[in-house]
Amino acid sequence: MRKRNQKESLHSKRRTFIKTTFLCSGAAILTGFPLVSYFIAPALKKATGKWVDFGAVEKLTPGSIEMLTYEFMVKDGWMVLPQRGFVWAKINKDQNIKVFSSTCTHLACNVIWQEESNQFICPCHSGRFDSNGKPVAGPPTKPLAMLKHKIEQDNLLVYLTF
């Protein structure tokens, strides 16, 4: 009789435990799913990009590396705000153009073209890249990102992602 009572009490405890666990999980899922989705939704969106017009190619000096600044409007969440920055364009003597991102591949500081040393330098950790964007000194290991570009109606267009 006593043994039976003990067994029943154990069953009852187990039932209570399962019931409470079930209710807790239900409450967690019911409140958690919409809240978590609400929070992470923007992170699941894929990066977008656009062609940005940098003006007439003939203005660029052959054999030089020039800083091209941009400013365009981007919808960020609920607001349209200006997105500003710059890229580096290398114009070869044969008018062949390469466009590099200004973002250092080490820790995202802006790299600056230094005419005297013929290198891009990153002021943050003294990373250096040659004129083709290849890392030559300091912590960076990856080359500067080369950006997609095209020439349309004599204007230089660069594809920027954001």
Place this chain on the structure above:
Amino acid sequence: MNKTAGISLETVFERLALDRIIKRLKELDVPADALTWHRFFGALLLALLVLLFLSGAFMSFYYSPSPGSAYDSVDYALFTVPFGDIIKGIHHYGWNLFLIVMGLHLVRGFWVGAHKPPRQLTWVSGVIILLLIPAFIITGDLLPWDQKGYWSTQVRISIMRSVPFVGDFMVRLLQGGPLTGIVALTRFYVLHILFLPVLLTFLLVIHFHFLIQRGLSDSLSGDNLSTKTVRFFPVMVNRWLILFLCVTLVLGLISWYWPAPLGDPADPTDSTYVPKPEWWVLFLNQLVSIFKGPLSVVGSVIIPGGLVGFLIALPFIDSSPERHPARRKMVMLVAAIIAIAVLALSIMGYLEHHV
């Protein structure tokens, strides 16, 4: 004395159902050893936290979390609103002092073996709080939308993005998208003033729970101070209040003489701005610079991760009941090497970036 218009203070407490709590607090005794000066780092941290919460909450009255107006709102609060410089200064110098005192609290705890049984989880909960603090700094730095905040955030985001597989997702999650714009600023703001403080308070409750349940660590000298007791109220409470008054006064005066810095407005096109690592992160920054190429993961992940692992695992590595530093030579040696390395790297970083 306690009578006000015929109603005694006791009656008021009784009506508010506070009488039992007040009675318990009045009768609460703590070891007299709690009055030792180096046991006050924790109390000082609590005082600083109250100041940080208060100054932060009041700063939010004049803050507008939008890239177009954040800088101007901070500038207005700092230079136009009465006491604006003091309140921002207390917040600014407060968190810097908080980091220093937290370091001292940790070193002191390690020195006297406060992580030894039965207080392992008091230590672990403290280390978790320590790990949460950088999240406050990362989210708070961007809020004024000045050059320093903007560019420091870019560097931090880039470090986060370099984490294999999940880096990019983590950045998008933190910023609410790929841009450091209005969505990111609003997220940082809400995390900084709501979610992180709630989490910190929760962790503090856990830390205090273990502190109350497991007690203060015994004194190293082994004298009989621990058997003597003092009343928590008013002896300890008054000491804490004096500490709070002193730290408020000191931070207020510092803020008065040297207003908290606010740089130029953030300009993503500025190619001349060089973000300088702050003093507390110099050693990590130096580690990142030392290990190059395929070894960079050693400096950015393995060593810092190992250090965190060491701190969390310490109570379980150094678990002998022996608490005197002179009789814990091995673990002291390891800690000394780590401390010297951190100091040396910080000095190297300072010389490189700030001189």
